[in-house]
Amino acid sequence: MERLEISYKNAVPMKANELKKFLMEIKSGERTWEEESKVCIVKSMVENIGSTDWELRDKLIYSSFYQLIIEKNQMEQELLNELLELCLSDLLFKGIGEYETDTVFTRSFTTLLIALILYRDNEDNFLSQDMVFKIKDRLIDYINLEKDLRGYISVKGWAHSMAHVADAVDELVKNSKIDQKIYIEILKVLWNKVFVSTSVYVHDEDERILIPILEMLNNGLEQEEIETLLQNVPIELKNQKEQIEEEEYWFLYFNCKTFLKSFYIKVNTNSELKPLQKSIEKCLSEISL
Numbered sequence: 001m002e003r004l005e006i007s008y009k010n011a012v013p014m015k016a017n018e019l020k021k022f023l024m025e026i027k028s029g030e031r032t033w034e035e036e037s038k039v040c041i042v043k044s045m046v047e048n049i050g051s052t053d054w055e056l057r058d059k060l061i062y063s064s065f066y067q068l069i070i071e072k073n074q075m076e077q078e079l080l081n082e083l084l085e086l087c088l089s090d091l092l093f094k095g096i097g098e099y100e101t102d103t104v105f106t107r108s109f110t111t112l113l114i115a116l117i118l119y120r121d122n123e124d125n126f127l128s129q130d131m132v133f134k135i136k137d138r139l140i141d142y143i144n145l146e147k148d149l150r151g152y153i154s155v156k157g158w159a160h161s162m163a164h165v166a167d168a169v170d171e172l173v174k175n176s177k178i179d180q181k182i183y184i185e186i187l188k189v190l191w192n193k194v195f196v197s198t199s200v201y202v203h204d205e206d207e208r209i210l211i212p213i214l215e216m217l218n219n220g221l222e223q224e225e226i227e228t229l230l231q232n233v234p235i236e237l238k239n240q241k242e243q244i245e246e247e248e249y250w251f252l253y254f255n256c257k258t259f260l261k262s263f264y265i266k267v268n269t270n271s272e273l274k275p276l277q278k279s280i281e282k283c284l285s286e287i288s289l
Helices: 016-028 038-047 054-071 077-089 103-124 129-145 161-173 180-194 205-218 223-241 246-268 271-287
Strands: none
Touching: 016 038, 016 054, 038 054, 038 077, 054 103, 077 103, 077 129, 103 129, 103 161, 129 161, 129 180, 161 180, 161 205, 180 205, 180 223, 180 246, 205 223, 205 246, 205 271, 223 246, 223 271, 246 271
16 A cells, blocks of 8 residues: 555645546546555545535545445555544534535535445454544434435435435444443434434435444344333324424324334344334334324
8 A cells, every 4th residue: 555645634636527537537447546646536535525416426436435445445544534533523514404505415425434434444443442432422413413304306416414324323333442332322313313304204214224223233232222212102293293383293204104114124034123023013003093
């Protein structure tokens, strides 16, 4: 692996059109990563991580990060740590609280970059425990604060904020530095983001959010924690029906029911989680009355 000749801070990024041309040449095989000074390219990719050009953002920048970090393992740990700090301190919260603005692409694709770095740490164990806990805290803050829950956006492509952050959380809960005691905190923040009344999840967000929840269950999260949350669902729906507008209530109801149905199906494929099936079935029955 080549040594970094210049620091990330001092690297001069390409313009978006230059970066797109370069990454397309990499993808086609006209150029190779081994021939290039990766730090300048990486900085260019970071600066365009939230581009509204779906091809540049998704097909080229994200896929290039995936290739460099996962497939080729060609990014030095020092650079990965630097990228992670940038993600957690700036990119993850760019425009946070805004609704239906383009900043959602930066936040959402930043969570995917965090997921890739966590995956690399799960393989190579280079992040400190303090850093992993910092990631946990920042991801929880982000999930709580994110208001833009759109999935696919016409012309601009995928935002998919909750699906993408669920991928990052999944890598987080697989990390050996995360204690099972923290699972409940993570579970509750994911659970609360399922039962929202401001938007309808229509792009399989429910199934993506379930992935880290199932991972935690397989790694030692007590089923009773889920059962307690399930018991509270009918009560919460009843309370919300009296407090929010009718349209918002039906958004909430749809998200709730879709999530529970997906959960029921997933639990059905795992014999160790069979006891949860009855609890989910009971919950569905009660909210369907």
